[in-house]
Amino acid sequence: MSEVQEREVVIIGGGAAGLTAAMYAVRYGLNSVLLTEGAPGGQTATAATIENYPGFPDGVSGAELMARLTQQAENTGVEMESVRANAMERDGERWQLLTDGPSYSAAAVILCVGASPRRLKVPGEEELFGHGVSYCATCDGFFYRDRTIAIVGGGNTAIEEALYLADIAEKVYVIHRRDELRADAVLAQRVEDTDNLEVIWDSVVTQVNGDDLIESVTLHNQKTGEDSTLKLEGLFVSIGFEPNTEFVADLLELEDGFIVTDQRMATSQPGIFAAGDVRVTPLRQITTAVGDGAIAADSAHKYVSERR
Numbered sequence: 001m002s003e004v005q006e007r008e009v010v011i012i013g014g015g016a017a018g019l020t021a022a023m024y025a026v027r028y029g030l031n032s033v034l035l036t037e038g039a040p041g042g043q044t045a046t047a048a049t050i051e052n053y054p055g056f057p058d059g060v061s062g063a064e065l066m067a068r069l070t071q072q073a074e075n076t077g078v079e080m081e082s083v084r085a086n087a088m089e090r091d092g093e094r095w096q097l098l099t100d101g102p103s104y105s106a107a108a109v110i111l112c113v114g115a116s117p118r119r120l121k122v123p124g125e126e127e128l129f130g131h132g133v134s135y136c137a138t139c140d141g142f143f144y145r146d147r148t149i150a151i152v153g154g155g156n157t158a159i160e161e162a163l164y165l166a167d168i169a170e171k172v173y174v175i176h177r178r179d180e181l182r183a184d185a186v187l188a189q190r191v192e193d194t195d196n197l198e199v200i201w202d203s204v205v206t207q208v209n210g211d212d213l214i215e216s217v218t219l220h221n222q223k224t225g226e227d228s229t230l231k232l233e234g235l236f237v238s239i240g241f242e243p244n245t246e247f248v249a250d251l252l253e254l255e256d257g258f259i260v261t262d263q264r265m266a267t268s269q270p271g272i273f274a275a276g277d278v279r280v281t282p283l284r285q286i287t288t289a290v291g292d293g294a295i296a297a298d299s300a301h302k303y304v305s306e307r308r
């Protein structure tokens with residue numbers, strides 16, 4: 001069996017939350033390591049342009065922002081290992097971490113493993129991602145001023161995003177697979193009251209069409225069985241997120257797969273903290289992820305200091 005590496009704090013996940021938590025951990029003088037699957041950067045590295053992260057008046061590409069943050073973490077002295085965490089278990093007062101590389105033993109663990117927007121999984125979606133297909137209305141809605149767009153979904157988040165987009169775009173279609181919205185009645189009423197919002201009921205997107213940019217989507221009406229084409233310039237997909245929590249599902253209190261924390265980012269287990277998109281939170285953004293990461297490191301520092 002390979003040697004177990006001992007640390008005061010292990011941070012898992014190299015996105016905005018994890019890189020921030022790791023920098024704070026180093027600055028608190030904690031003996032720590034950041035484990036991340038593949039290269040650091042997380043979801044943000046895949047975003048074409050970030051316009052709502054403070055300090056970049058002309059916007060910044062997601063790749064550049066995360067390259068800068070990674071550089072900053074390295075300059076701060078963060079130790080980074082490119083491994084995937086596969087399992088976690090209690091070992092007395094400490095936590096044992098099994099990865100596809102070495103094993104780790106830590107007094108505290110900060111989980112920053114993120115979540116991924118659920119995909120439609122239809123032809124054309126992946127090819128036109130960033131070319132009209134988006135998973136984040138707050139991030140990309142601004143680019144669709146006076147355009148015709150659609151949002152897929154019928155829950156509270158999708159409808160809140162549809163109402164937000166209706167203030168920007170000329171016309172917003174809501175494509176929903178059922179004959180009534182799952183969203184709260186008050187939101188559903190606002191949809192009815194908004195002139196440039198139109199719901200396309202009982203329908204699913206079966207294909208996203210376009211060469212370099214999205215041009216239309218193919219819709220299938222589940223009740224009538226009819227297929228149709230809807231011309232549009234943008235497609236927002238808002239059908240939920242999939243948190244990367246399978247490896248801690250039996251260990252921690254979860255809500256819809258997301259980790260429940262208090263405002264100090266403490267989870268249901270002593271010494272385990274969570275930050276960023278992976279936790280139950282009202283807003284999943286870079287700003288909130290870095291804030292969570294800083295708080296989680298502060299909490300881990302207090303937890304470890306009390307036990308030294």
Ligand SMILES: Cc1cc2nc3c(=O)[nH]c(=O)nc-3n(C[C@H](O)[C@H](O)[C@H](O)COP(=O)(O)OP(=O)(O)OC[C@H]3O[C@@H](n4cnc5c(N)ncnc54)[C@H](O)[C@@H]3O)c2cc1C
Nearest residue numbers: 013015016017037042043047085114139276277284285286
């Ligand atoms: C296309 C797109 C555009 C966006 N645009 C914006 C925007 O304009 N503004 C904005 O504020 N937000 C935007 N967001 C949202 C923002 O990217 C997220 O809120 C942010 O990335 C959350 O950071 P995080 O660190 O919590 O998680 P993530 O960025 O998801 O990072 C999680 C990290 O954990 C790693 N990981 C997962 N499981 C394991 C494991 N078992 N072991 C080791 N490592 C693991 C992953 O590889 C990844 O590096 C966008 C998101 C997307 C997808």
